[in-house]
Amino acid sequence: MNMRLPRLRLRRAAPVLPLLLALALALPAPAGAGVFDPARFTLDNGLEVVVVTDRRAPVVSHMLWYKVGAADEPPGKSGIAHFLEHLMFKGTDTLGPGEASRLIARIGGEEGAFTSHDYTAFHQTVAPDRLDTVMEIEADRMANLRLSPEEVAAERDVILEERRTRTDNSDAARLYEQVGAAMFLAYPYRVPVIGWASEIARLGLEDAMAFYRRWYGPDNAILVVAGDIGAGEALALARKHYGPVPRRGVAPRARVEEPPQIAPRRLSMESAQAGQARWSRRYLAPSHAWGRSELAYPLEALAEILGGGTTSRLYRALVVEGGIAVSAGCWYGPGRLGPTTFGFYGSPAEGRTVAEVEAAIDAEIARVLADGVAPAELDAAKTRLRRSAVFARDSVTAPARIVGAALASGRSLEELEAWPERIAAVTAADVAEAAREAFRLERSVTVALLPGAAP
Amino acid sequence: MRGARAARGLAAVLALLALLAARAPACAFEIVPVVSPGGIAAWLVEDRKNPIVTIEANFAGGARTDPPGKAGLAYLASGLLDEGAGEMDSAAFRRALEDDSISLSFRARLDGFSVSLATLTETSENAFRLLRLALAEPRFDAEPLARVRGQVLAGLRARREDPDRIAGRVWWKAAFPEHPYGRPRRGRPETLARIGPDDLRAFAARAFARDRMFVGVVGDIGPERLGRVLDETFGALPESAAAPEIADAAPALAGAVLAVRRPVPQSVAVFGHRGMKRDDPDWYAGQILFEILAGGFGSRLTREIREKRGLTYGVYAYPLPLDRAGLVLGGVSTVNARMAETVRLVRETWRDFGENGPTEREVRDAKDYIAGSYPLRFTDSAAIAGTLAAVQRAGLGIGYIDRRADLIEAVGMDDLRRAARRLFRADELTFAIVGEPEGVAATHPAPDPDS
Numbered sequence: 001m002n003m004r005l006p007r008l009r010l011r012r013a014a015p016v017l018p019l020l021l022a023l024a025l026a027l028p029a030p031a032g033a034g035v036f037d038p039a040r041f042t043l044d045n046g047l048e049v050v051v052v053t054d055r056r057a058p059v060v061s062h063m064l065w066y067k068v069g070a071a072d073e074p075p076g077k078s079g080i081a082h083f084l085e086h087l088m089f090k091g092t093d094t095l096g097p098g099e100a101s102r103l104i105a106r107i108g109g110e111e112g113a114f115t116s117h118d119y120t121a122f123h124q125t126v127a128p129d130r131l132d133t134v135m136e137i138e139a140d141r142m143a144n145l146r147l148s149p150e151e152v153a154a155e156r157d158v159i160l161e162e163r164r165t166r167t168d169n170s171d172a173a174r175l176y177e178q179v180g181a182a183m184f185l186a187y188p189y190r191v192p193v194i195g196w197a198s199e200i201a202r203l204g205l206e207d208a209m210a211f212y213r214r215w216y217g218p219d220n221a222i223l224v225v226a227g228d229i230g231a232g233e234a235l236a237l238a239r240k241h242y243g244p245v246p247r248r249g250v251a252p253r254a255r256v257e258e259p260p261q262i263a264p265r266r267l268s269m270e271s272a273q274a275g276q277a278r279w280s281r282r283y284l285a286p287s288h289a290w291g292r293s294e295l296a297y298p299l300e301a302l303a304e305i306l307g308g309g310t311t312s313r314l315y316r317a318l319v320v321e322g323g324i325a326v327s328a329g330c331w332y333g334p335g336r337l338g339p340t341t342f343g344f345y346g347s348p349a350e351g352r353t354v355a356e357v358e359a360a361i362d363a364e365i366a367r368v369l370a371d372g373v374a375p376a377e378l379d380a381a382k383t384r385l386r387r388s389a390v391f392a393r394d395s396v397t398a399p400a401r402i403v404g405a406a407l408a409s410g411r412s413l414e415e416l417e418a419w420p421e422r423i424a425a426v427t428a429a430d431v432a433e434a435a436r437e438a439f440r441l442e443r444s445v446t447v448a449l450l451p452g453a454a455p
Numbered sequence: 456m457r458g459a460r461a462a463r464g465l466a467a468v469l470a471l472l473a474l475l476a477a478r479a480p481a482c483a484f485e486i487v488p489v490v491s492p493g494g495i496a497a498w499l500v501e502d503r504k505n506p507i508v509t510i511e512a513n514f515a516g517g518a519r520t521d522p523p524g525k526a527g528l529a530y531l532a533s534g535l536l537d538e539g540a541g542e543m544d545s546a547a548f549r550r551a552l553e554d555d556s557i558s559l560s561f562r563a564r565l566d567g568f569s570v571s572l573a574t575l576t577e578t579s580e581n582a583f584r585l586l587r588l589a590l591a592e593p594r595f596d597a598e599p600l601a602r603v604r605g606q607v608l609a610g611l612r613a614r615r616e617d618p619d620r621i622a623g624r625v626w627w628k629a630a631f632p633e634h635p636y637g638r639p640r641r642g643r644p645e646t647l648a649r650i651g652p653d654d655l656r657a658f659a660a661r662a663f664a665r666d667r668m669f670v671g672v673v674g675d676i677g678p679e680r681l682g683r684v685l686d687e688t689f690g691a692l693p694e695s696a697a698a699p700e701i702a703d704a705a706p707a708l709a710g711a712v713l714a715v716r717r718p719v720p721q722s723v724a725v726f727g728h729r730g731m732k733r734d735d736p737d738w739y740a741g742q743i744l745f746e747i748l749a750g751g752f753g754s755r756l757t758r759e760i761r762e763k764r765g766l767t768y769g770v771y772a773y774p775l776p777l778d779r780a781g782l783v784l785g786g787v788s789t790v791n792a793r794m795a796e797t798v799r800l801v802r803e804t805w806r807d808f809g810e811n812g813p814t815e816r817e818v819r820d821a822k823d824y825i826a827g828s829y830p831l832r833f834t835d836s837a838a839i840a841g842t843l844a845a846v847q848r849a850g851l852g853i854g855y856i857d858r859r860a861d862l863i864e865a866v867g868m869d870d871l872r873r874a875a876r877r878l879f880r881a882d883e884l885t886f887a888i889v890g891e892p893e894g895v896a897a898t899h900p901a902p903d904p905d906s
Contacts, residue, residue: 056504057834058483089752098762101752106820108827125831157765164721165768165788169618227834272718275612310549319602320546326602326609347613349605380554387556387575394505396834451612 035389035417036399039231043239045247046219048407051234052226052399060227061400062134063123064142065408067222068215070195071117071188071338072253077207079195082115083159084208084216088122089113090151092144097151100137107133117189118337119408125397128228135241142221143245145212152205160201163194171271172278175449182265182445183282187258187338217248222407226400258284258339261443270452276326277450279354280345281361284443285332287340289410296334297422298434299342303332304381305373305431306364307344313367314344318360324352328361337410342438354448365439372432385423483830486843486853489678491685497670498843498853499681502836506576508674509836510586512689513844515667515778517567518640520699525650527642529563531607532658536561538599540588545599548585557582559589565640566778567848568662571837576675583688590663591691595652604647611641615905618723618889622786624904625713626725626887630706632902636780643905664696665689671843673836704780705729709883712798713901714892722794722890723786726801728883730783733776733849740866740874741774746821747813748772748804748879749785759804760787766797774878783878794892802881809879812872826860 041049070081091097104111109126111134124134167173177192184190194200223242225234261284285299286292306313307330310320318328328346344365346357392398406416415422487499521528537552537559539545552559555578562569570590574582614620624639631637642650668689672681706729731741749756749772756770772785789797813821833839846855888895 056502057830059831059834098753098758102820105751105753105824106827108824108829108831110828110831125834127827127830154763154765158761158768161721161766161789162768164790169719169721169723169788273616275615276609278613309553311546311553320598323602326606347609350608384553384556390505390507390575391556391558391573394507394835398835 035419036393036403037417038403038413039235040413041235041238043218043243045243045245046217047238047242047245048222049235049238050222050224050403050407050413051229051231052224052403053228053230054226054396054399055228057396058127058228059125059396060128060131060225060229061123061125061397062131062138063121063224063226063400063404064138065119065121065222065224065404066216067119067220067408068211068253069116069118069120070191070193071255072215073188073191073211076199077203077211078191079159079193079200080203080207080211081120082194083156083200083203084211085113085115085120085122086155086159087147087152087208088141088145090148090155091146092140093146094144095137095140097148100141103137104134109134115193117193118410119405121404121408123397123400131225131229131234132237132241135237139241139245142216142218142242145209145216147205147208149205152208156200156203159194160197163197163200166194167192168197171269171273172449175267175269175271175447179267179280179282179445179447182267183284183341184339185259185261186256188255189336189338213248215248215250217250218242218245219247220250222404224400224404224407226403227396255338264441264443265445266447267445268448268450270450272451272453274449274451276347277354277448278345278347279357279361279446279448280343281358281444281446282341282343283438283440285340285342285438286334287336287338287409288334288406288415289337290339292437295430295434295437298426298430299332299438300334300385301378301381301423301426302368302373302431302435303330303342304385305377306330306368308381308384313364314346314361317364318346318357322360323349324360325349325357328357335405335409335411354450358446368432368435369439372428372435375428378426378428378431382423382426386420389420483833484839486856487678488853489672489681489685491682491690493686493690495665495670495685495689497672497681497685498847499676499678500671500673500839500843501677502674505836506675507836508572508574508576508579508582508676509672509840510570510572511671511837511840511844512570513669513848514568514570514662514664515566515848516662516698517564518638519565519635519701519779520662521635521638521642522654522699524646525642525654526638526646527607527640528650528654528658529568529662530641531604531647531650532593532655532662533561533563533568534603534607535595535599535655536589536593536659537585538603539594539596540585541592541594543588544594544596548588551581551585555581557585559586561589563640565636569844571840573837579676583684587688587691590659590689593655593659595655597652600652600655604650607641607647608644611644616717618717618719618721618788621715621717621904622723622725622887622889625715625889625901626727626784626885628902628904629708629711629713629885629887629899630727630782631704631780632707634704635701636704636777660693661696661698664693664698666695667698668692669844669847671840671847673840673843701779706780706782706885708885708899709880711885711899712895712897713885713887713899714895714897715887715889715901715904716891717889719890720790721788722791722888722892722895723788724794724798724886724888725784725786726884726886727782727784728880728885730774730781730878731776732778732781735776735781737870737874737877738776739862740870741878742825742863743818743821743866743871744808744813744875744878745772745774746825747817748808750821750824755804755808756785756787756801760797760800764800766793766800770801791891792893794888794890795894798886798888798895802884805879805884806881809875809881812868812875815868818868818871822863822866825863829856829859
């Protein structure tokens with residue numbers, strides 16, 4: 001799933017995608033307690049500030065999230081959100097290109113940025129006494145970005161190379177880009193975050209500056225600070241650096257609606273590059289912020305029952321007992337502002353076919369629809385979700401990422417904090433209802449990647 | 456107004472940096488060496504904040520000890536150790552792990568085999584028991600063996616035409632045509648087909664000897680309990696075992712260009728030459744030099760190839776200190792039409808850096824970055840436990856994590872210039888390039904990436 005597009009971590013840092021995906025599924029805490037116990041403030045200019053204090057290591061994670069992503073791009077300008085993310089490293093009225101990165105490196109800091117359909121985030125990890133410096137740098141580029149045509153042209157070539165690396169060099173990645181476009185008839189998740197190559201090639205300085213002026217301001221941003229710092233101290237620094245940045249007057253985002261989907265779609269591609277067949281199906285599904293969002297919690301539990309690990313229904317049925325597939329499972333990512341997907345995947349074993357994989361997964365889906373889930377397996381799944389929470393908090397940076405992504409995707413802190421109770425309250429009847437809501441073929445895309453001749 | 460304020464602020468920041476730059480940050484945690492009643496050693500960082508215990512155990516050996524004709528043995532074993540042990544078959548073992556949310560994983564590296572365990576305190580006794588069984592009494596039953604081998608083979612098929620894989624494979628095979636380092640870590644279909652339960656059992660019997668084990672432990676456990684746990688978990692392992700040893704080696708080719716044609720829009724290059732082992736006296740000079748050459752934004756390769764010319768999304772280079780060979784490796788990818796230019800720029804940047812060395816400013820920046828960023832790694836249990844095990848394995852001593860910044864700071868300009876001449880040999884760089892690169896002339900035939 002190419003939901004998020006982490007910038008290349010030139011300085012060492014953990015990859016964003018798997019972490020967020022894993023944690024989006026599982027970020028609870030001991031029953032009764034909040035998940036992260038964040039402190040929250042809003043500055044006069046509209047900047048939301050969230051502080052998660054964790055004194056474990058002398059480290060703070062500083063993340064600035066803009067509530068704008070690739071799904072908010074003007075028509076014909078695909079890729080501009082991600083392009084602007086790159087260009088934010090190119091200097092301001094007072095700092096030359098790359099100078100901010102040099103300053104952050106000199107204080108031992110790690111930095112990076114990433115763009116998704118729903119948000120764009122910039123982050124640094126530093127010792128607590130250097131938070132002042134990174135806030136100064138981040139606040140500066142919130143208001144004072146300065147670009148030159150030469151920098152923009154070179155960076156556009158970098159992004160076209162990034163696209164080749166991530167997508168164009170891989171038949172599988174090219175296919176899944178098309179799958180995204182087939183999944184959504186109108187909703188802008190149909191456009192890849194990095195952009196279509198032909199449109200990237202035409203993006204210029206003025207497109208980037210227009211997008212920047214439209215969306216980048218304190219009244220459209222969330223500052224998350226996590227780690228070895230108290231809420232009062234973090235707030236004072238935020239006031240000092242971000243406080244003077246004037247409001248941008250950002251209008252709320254308005255996205256086109258997804259029309260009713262009435263016909264199942266199927267995509268199949270043969271590829272000389274693909275040595276191993278792969279099958280998947282995605283159903284349109286509610287997210288925490290779209291559709292019947294109360295069903296997101298039972299869907300999370302259902303994903304754990306069907307696809308959580310090697311004792312899950314799908315792995316047992318297809319891989320261990322059936323010998324039909326070498327891998328099988330499912331995924332569900334509820335953390336999106338718009339519609340999301342509940343997906344199934346399987347890859348056939350030697351001598352087996354994608355048709356057999358599809359039939360076996362269809363049988364498991366039919367079983368859930370007919371019989372629901374057993375109370376015992378639901379309880380076990382909820383226990384695993386609850387426990388995985390404790391592991392999620394074994395990190396300074398993960399809470400900042402989870403809190404920021406949730407707020408930038410239309411969730412409230414209250415909902416985030418109530419996650420353990422909401423999961424604990426899921427019943428077998430809730431799961432059955434959620435399955436009936438989500439698993440409807442007319443709202444699905446079925447995909448096969450087959451070894452063979454080049455398309 | 457805003458700009459003027461920022462300018463003043465940033466000037467102040469720069470002034471402050473000059474004052475603070477030489478400060479060496481201290482290690483934020485205390486490492487306690489623990490020796491169990493039975494004589495098993497581990498390093499412990501006790502941290503009671505979360506009810507989690509994490510163990511990392513490294514065993515020297517790994518894929519380099521795969522017997523000839525059985526490449527992929529260690530890798531296959533890494534997928535089977537948690538698929539049944541002792542009285543428990545695969546289903547029972549997997550159920551025991553997942554019911555208790557125990558994370559147990561194994562990784563076969565070229566030079567070592569690592570074991571990672573993460574468990575909640577409440578389930579930790581069961582976790583330690585499962586770890587003991589996995590190492591000391593693995594079953595390698597027919598069903599999981601067939602299933603996991605099928606998964607490894609499917610993985611090989613899926614990656615077979617991946618340009619990154621082909622470039623790497625061709626480079627390694629050309630560099631080490633007769634040496635275990637040149638064999639594929641994941642094996643090949645025909646070598647995997649030859650591996651049976653007896654091979655796997657022999658692997659487990661020789662791979663997990665205590666005299667080549669290095670253990671790091673982090674979390675909700677004290678020295679006393681850990682002592683008991685070490686004996687219970689690792690006490691059944693042999694004190695030592697005969698293991699095949701391999702000879703020192705150096706890349707067989709120098710200055711070569713190998714090309715493999717594949718119909719992709721972007722060419723992928725892997726390049727490298729001989730380098731340092733971990734005990735090389737120039738190791739710390741090398742850390743500084745690689746930061747300057749390839750450490751990210753503003754580094755020489757990134758500036759020349761990405762920032763100035765937009766030739767690539769990423770160019771990288773790093774030292775790889777294997778036990779039996781020191782290497783320098785790098786990589787870059789660019790549109791087919793510009794690969795020749797990119798190869799030339801890598802060579803020129805490499806040559807200039809080797810001949811003239813770094814500038815004073817580059818050295819100051821790199822030292823500050825290395826010293827300041829090191830403590831930022833230690834923000835989760837797995838990272839800390841992994842470092843504890845790796846530092847022991849490298850024989851660096853318990854004070855190393857605190858001492859590292861001083862070792863970096865102590866390297867002088869003369870040493871850096873000398874080490875740069877020694878480390879960066881533009882004429883020796885061998886490139887393996889996959890794609891349809893224009894204007895790139897191969898100097899040698901490329902080895903078959905699939906045999």
